[in-house]
Amino acid sequence: MENFPPVNTVRAGKMKLYKYKSLANLWHTLDVIVNQRLYCAHWSELNDPLEGRYEIYLGEKSAKLESIMTSRIESAKNTYRVSSLSADPTNFLMWSHYADGHKGVVIEVEVPEDHEDLIQVAYTPFLSVFTDKVQTKEDMRHLFNGKGEEWSYEQEYRLVTEEKFFQLPVAVERLLLGPLVSKEQESILRRIIPEKLEIVRMELDRVQGTLKVNSPNKAIQPTPAPLRFAESADS
Structure with a gap:
């Protein structure tokens, strides 16, 4: 396979990544925290209809060969599952x-930066191109490295695996509550979630159009990008 989006390599160590979740099904959130695992959806369940797209280029070679290659690629591709993080x-x-319109949560997890299943998504207009060269299993994983540039705001990392769950190597230590989570919901969460897990509430700055983490831990604070609006024709 050629011309696929590159895998962004990362140095050894652990990195903090974030799983956005709705509280509509509290079990899904508790499953991550209590069972220390991330659910990996089949790639076809993801919300991008162009997920895993590719092109086969064979020049003057027969349509029969293209049909055989397509069958092999689709068969291999269908073994993969994905857990998306930001x-x-x-x-x-x-x-x-x-996160349910700011009424949900974000779960902070740690993943080894050099884990073989971890991929940093590349945002590119180019798609994977297969030729008549022999494709490897790793080539199939590359199908999930790239997304269109319009998705770049997600700053996505992916766990691409054949397993239904990815077991987290360390326990979850922080849960971020959306600014619109009710006080009643917050109270319930604080009672059922282990005390060693820090629960902090996001703060909404309505003037700047930004969110920040209301936590004494400054290491968690990235530089937020303000919400920008297009200028009107009259301005």
């Missing part, structure tokens, strides 16, 4: 799209 816990649109 590098940014303060992304306004991510809270809107994946």
Whole structure:
């Protein structure tokens, strides 16, 4: 396979990544925290209809060969599952799209930076191109390295695996509550979640159009990008 989006290599160590979740099904959140694992959805369940797209280029070679290759690629691709994470816990649109309109939570997890299943998504207009060269299993994983540039706000990292769950190497230590989580919900969460897990509430700055983490731990604070609006035709 050629011309696939590159895998962004990362140095050895652990990195903090963030899982945006709705509280509509509390079990899903508790499963991550209590069972110390991330659910990996089949790639076809993801919300991008162009997920895993590719092109086969064979020049003058027969359509029969293309059909055989397509069958092999689809068969291999269908073995993969994906868990999506973000590098940014303060992304306004991510809270809107994946955390129930700021009424959900973000779970902070640690993943080894050099784990073989971890991929940093590359945002590119280019798609994977297969030729008549022999494809490897790693080539199939590369199908999930790239997304269109319009998705770049997600700052996504992925765990690409054949397993239904990814076991986290260390326990979850922090849960971020959306600014619109009710006080009643917060009270319930604080009673059922282990005390050693820090629960902090996000703060919404309505003037700047940004979110920040209300925590004494400054290491968690990325530089938030303000919510920008297009200028009107009259301005």
